Amino acid sequence: MNKNQCDSLTEDLTEEELAVLDECMSKIRQHVDKNIDRANDPKAVSRLLTFRWYVNKNFQ
Numbered sequence: 010m011n012k013n014q015c016d017s018l019t020e021d022l023t024e025e026e027l028a029v030l031d032e033c034m035s036k037i038r039q040h041v042d043k044n045i046d047r048a049n050d051p052k053a054v055s056r057l058l059t060f061r062w063y064v065n066k067n068f069q
Contacts, residue, residue, distance in 0.1 A: 034068045 019027060041061050048054045 034064065038064060 019030065022030065038061070041057055041064070045054055045057045045061070048057060
């Protein structure tokens with residue numbers, strides 16, 4: 010999914026729905042950051058960093 014697809018998915022959402030989506034994405038970001046800090050395996054850190062990049066790029 011790219012930025013344009015995400016934008017088209019969210020354009021019909023109400024303000025309340027957008028707020029819930031934003032809260033969920035914030036929690037996901039927090040969990041990813043915690044897992045990056047705790048991870049010992051370089052491959053796991055790499056996957057988490059890639060996921061964080063994808064979320065930040067597509068869900069701003």
